[in-house]
Amino acid sequence: MKKVTLIIVLFIVSLTIFAPTEIAAATKEFYIVKDSDYVSSGIYFSDSNEQANPLVMFNLYNTNNKVKQTLGLKDLTAQYKIASNVGNPIHDYNSSIFTFQNEESTVYFTLPVFRTESLFGPAEGYALNLYEMTENGEKRLVIDDYIPSNTVTPFIIIGSNLFYVTYNKQSMSEYDFKVCDLKSKEQKTLQKSVDSFWLQDDVIYFTNDGMLYSMNQDGGDIKQFKSIDYLYNALGFEAKSFGVTINGVLIYYNGRVGSYYYLDTMRGKSYKFPKINFYEGNQYIDYPSQSIIYTDKKGIKIYDGKTKKTVLIKKTKTIPYIHQVNMESRKIQYVNGSHLYEIGF
Numbered sequence: 001m002k003k004v005t006l007i008i009v010l011f012i013v014s015l016t017i018f019a020p021t022e023i024a025a026a027t028k029e030f031y032i033v034k035d036s037d038y039v040s041s042g043i044y045f046s047d048s049n050e051q052a053n054p055l056v057m058f059n060l061y062n063t064n065n066k067v068k069q070t071l072g073l074k075d076l077t078a079q080y081k082i083a084s085n086v087g088n089p090i091h092d093y094n095s096s097i098f099t100f101q102n103e104e105s106t107v108y109f110t111l112p113v114f115r116t117e118s119l120f121g122p123a124e125g126y127a128l129n130l131y132e133m134t135e136n137g138e139k140r141l142v143i144d145d146y147i148p149s150n151t152v153t154p155f156i157i158i159g160s161n162l163f164y165v166t167y168n169k170q171s172m173s174e175y176d177f178k179v180c181d182l183k184s185k186e187q188k189t190l191q192k193s194v195d196s197f198w199l200q201d202d203v204i205y206f207t208n209d210g211m212l213y214s215m216n217q218d219g220g221d222i223k224q225f226k227s228i229d230y231l232y233n234a235l236g237f238e239a240k241s242f243g244v245t246i247n248g249v250l251i252y253y254n255g256r257v258g259s260y261y262y263l264d265t266m267r268g269k270s271y272k273f274p275k276i277n278f279y280e281g282n283q284y285i286d287y288p289s290q291s292i293i294y295t296d297k298k299g300i301k302i303y304d305g306k307t308k309k310t311v312l313i314k315k316t317k318t319i320p321y322i323h324q325v326n327m328e329s330r331k332i333q334y335v336n337g338s339h340l341y342e343i344g345f
Helices: 002-018
Strands: 022-024 029-033 042-046 052-057 060-066 076-084 100-103 106-118 121-134 139-141 155-158 161-171 174-181 187-194 196-200 203-208 211-215 223-225 242-244 250-254 259-264 269-272 283-286 291-296 299-304 309-315 321-326 331-336 339-344
Touching: 029 052, 029 100, 029 321, 029 331, 042 339, 052 106, 100 155, 106 155, 121 161, 155 196, 161 187, 161 196, 187 203, 283 321, 291 321
Parallel strands: none
Antiparallel strands: 022 339, 029 042, 042 052, 060 076, 076 106, 100 106, 106 121, 121 139, 155 161, 161 174, 174 187, 196 203, 203 211, 211 223, 242 250, 250 259, 259 269, 283 291, 291 299, 299 309, 321 331, 331 339
């Protein structure tokens, strides 16, 4: 009997030592919460008391009422004003409609103003306003330009520079890529007719007419990637033909072979995506180890590109969302329900 008891004790100890430990994120951190039956979507933050406090709630609804004010786009056919608690809810909060960036004690975030329709079909996107909010809850509009939702990244703040896209008055699918100095308020157009943009390793990547380019933050040293096929923009028939991971890695679809690939920009080569059931926009790809950290209905998983094996590192009852990954400390922060958690792997 003593031997059996000892075995049980050793088994429990081994689980404590070798299994990944989950803890509530101890530091103050802002994060996005997805809508569910029990949780309201919005921007939350966790404090040292492990509380999940809502900062901005995404409880905006579309009135379905046309408005006379127009964005001035030649392919725009209808425009609808967004208001609270009236009409149909906006479910697409997982895209660029609601996004944020925290800079010290200030949070920058977008909220929809208009739902739009174009000649290409209904509900083509949303026109967003960019706000900043301090810790005391004061909110103000940052720029007068409307930001389109059909982009990988609506805006990015680097230092005192705000990078964003806005309608160029020609088409709902072509945007001007601008930079605005948040201190002097001076604006500069870096590129025209941009489909979308994002940041990876301090380099700006953008698509123009379906082709991929990179450039410096001042708009110089423009390079084109000719190793990949055409990337459909948000209004294309294959709107999901490319996506970007949480660390800026491009995932795209090769229609000729019917497979997804991810682009290693350091080597300029593409690698075939493994047959894993990942959720687009919610994975982390590490180039050196060719590892992919992603979530599915079972929980958080890691695919090892060298061993070709997948390991479940955290089982969850609902689909979690990765907030950020630190490969050096081997820690993952993820959102489950309304709480932010941290786990080692």
